[in-house]
Amino acid sequence: MNSIITAHSIRFVLLVLFQVILFNHINFLGYINPYIYIIFIIFFPIKNNRLLFIFLSFLIGLTVDMFSDSGGIHAAASVFIAYTRPVFLKFAFGTMYEHNNVKFNNNDFGAKLVYIALLTVLHHIILFSLEIFSISRILMVFQKTLFSGIFTILMITLVSIIFSRKH
Template identity: 40%
Template sequence: MNNTTILNTFRFIVLVFFQVTVFNNIHFFGFVTPYPYILFILLYPLNTNRHLFLIFSFLLGLILDIFNNSGGVHTTACITLAFVRENLLKMAFGYSYEFHMMRITDKFSSELVTYVVTSVLIHHTLLISLEVFNFNFILEILLRIVTSSAFTIILIFLIIGLIKSPRK
């Protein structure tokens, strides 16, 4: 087992643990819930098997669906985000995104902000739309998407700031 596998396994377990025990119990104003577990999908290495990545994303969503009794909405959102991640990286970082992924947490840049914000919005839009699944509540859906996304984005950048490698 190499260091990348150990790091990703540790990241998977820690993010699921904190999502299930801490973040799922946070409901600001009754509807704002952060979902920073998607950081696993955002930071997963590019030089690995794509099929394995999709399986891990599926398992991430499935575990959260089991703990939340949410009927597959987390799984659908995770698989969708994992599937479009490469296109999001190309959009944010350009075609040299593979080089940037090596150093994605080294510094905050406009590319990183674009990547994280777009990814979170896609994930949350799908997750919350499927969760509510009633167009009579379109204002509530939009409000939950915007507020939960903003809170998740802030948390993701705080977590990235904490795990950022020190300057050499």
């Protein structure tokens, strides 16, 4: 139990640091950045306490907000995808989720990709609509969601392949 808490604390700190030091400054084509810290939310163990999970998601979003002076946009987007995650788990993994044996390491790749993509797109739409905060520039919200979303999905898939433990 203790090792799980330590592992997740280290993962939390490392993801925030990588996000604010490295990935917030990529600015590919001027404005495209991946938001890889949501790996923490996407691959959080499913059987764990949901209250704790929602609170930790809020905390990781708020920490990223603090570092990037963005008010509460990351916190809002993170807590939203954390709360709605079961819906997407059910959609992507189907009966496996209902039988409580979804393990992120040994699932088929397609289902995992769908799951990552849906959560990322939802996160980015909330993030960018709160960031831009004006209906007259809604096209820019979609544009940023699309391009940053592709980048984030790519990065998260790569990270999950590299760090997946094969048994």
